[in-house]
Amino acid sequence: MAERLIQLQNIHKQYGEKTVLENLNLYVKDKEFVTLLGPSGCGKTTTLRIIGGFESPDSGTVLFEGNDITDVPPHQRQVNTVFQRYALFPHLNVYDNIAFGLRIAKLPEDEIRERVTEMLQMINLSGYEKSPITKLSGGEQQRVAIARALVNHPRVLLLDEPLSALDLKLRKEMQRELKAIQQRVGITFVFVTHDQEEALTMSDTVVVLNKGRIQQIGTPTDIYNEPKNAFVADFIGESNILDGIMLEDKRVRFSGHTFDCVDGGFGRKEPVDVVVRPEDVDIVPLEKGMLKGKITSVTFMGVHYEIIVDINGFKWMIQTTDFAPEGADIGLYIEPDAIHIMKKSEYSGLYGDYSLDIDPDAIDFDDEDEDEPAESEQAE
Numbered sequence: 001m002a003e004r005l006i007q008l009q010n011i012h013k014q015y016g017e018k019t020v021l022e023n024l025n026l027y028v029k030d031k032e033f034v035t036l037l038g039p040s041g042c043g044k045t046t047t048l049r050i051i052g053g054f055e056s057p058d059s060g061t062v063l064f065e066g067n068d069i070t071d072v073p074p075h076q077r078q079v080n081t082v083f084q085r086y087a088l089f090p091h092l093n094v095y096d097n098i099a100f101g102l103r104i105a106k107l108p109e110d111e112i113r114e115r116v117t118e119m120l121q122m123i124n125l126s127g128y129e130k131s132p133i134t135k136l137s138g139g140e141q142q143r144v145a146i147a148r149a150l151v152n153h154p155r156v157l158l159l160d161e162p163l164s165a166l167d168l169k170l171r172k173e174m175q176r177e178l179k180a181i182q183q184r185v186g187i188t189f190v191f192v193t194h195d196q197e198e199a200l201t202m203s204d205t206v207v208v209l210n211k212g213r214i215q216q217i218g219t220p221t222d223i224y225n226e227p228k229n230a231f232v233a234d235f236i237g238e239s240n241i242l243d244g245i246m247l248e249d250k251r252v253r254f255s256g257h258t259f260d261c262v263d264g265g266f267g268r269k270e271p272v273d274v275v276v277r278p279e280d281v282d283i284v285p286l287e288k289g290m291l292k293g294k295i296t297s298v299t300f301m302g303v304h305y306e307i308i309v310d311i312n313g314f315k316w317m318i319q320t321t322d323f324a325p326e327g328a329d330i331g332l333y334i335e336p337d338a339i340h341i342m343k344k345s346e347y348s349g350l351y352g353d354y355s356l357d358i359d360p361d362a363i364d365f366d367d368e369d370e371d372e373p374a375e376s377e378q379a380e
Contacts, residue, residue: 005156038209156189
């Protein structure tokens, strides 16, 4: 197991009356690509700046390889930063921008030339040594900024939304390139973004933040498939989030029907949040549907259709490659492993449509109504 390179312990930070980070605890492993993900104002950039030494916590400790660096200034940390606007020197060419930090450190010119040449090869800009920074594209400028940050061999590279200024196609290309660079140099990257796709595409570990608190830490797959609460489910991709009642292990009731699922460990008749991803819902003939509804809108998204279906006032989103016309009455089928159950949280009722207010005591659990055999009907 990789060692814990960076540890943040009980970090608290306020700006005036506003709490930006509240008792934050986090560790980053050596050679890991970690992304801090969340909406504007969630505390992700402040966390990055505390790691880099540009901000000091009001309380708490920052450790690097077990040593307290809370009060160590940025230039004495084994950490470099790529800022959102790159902070390149417009009066210097590509070579001199990359060499700048090495010259400040008074390295021999032969070693500087060797290191800069190595960096230019790595970022595919060999031959651009004398090019003015102002003549480069946004993607090329970003690669120069990364090379300048890596040329003095830091242990950790911090990246503060470095792709936000790029157009969509270039941003996708740079996502792949950044991950490839991280794997080649073999150091720790800590990346800040509000873009869920960036986080899921590049990261080994994703840290989801909101209101200065960590909501969930996990692999991209875990974060997407097993969100811990309604905020994470809503923020990471599209989600249908509904009120439900856990009848027993692997059996849940929502939208007026009872479904098999794969989750357990909840109390009998416990109110829960139910998440169904739009791509996990199948459109079937009306008579075979577990749920039945009317299509209210259809939008072509390029690789799929985004279909909104009204079921008893709840607007479901469905993503499918199969076209269905607006106004059509359809059935929906949901596999047990497509239903994810979450504990109720402070975010319950804030995301998705929660108009179906379920009273656990109003359900007759002994009455196997006509909706009960939905699974067996579909199997026929």
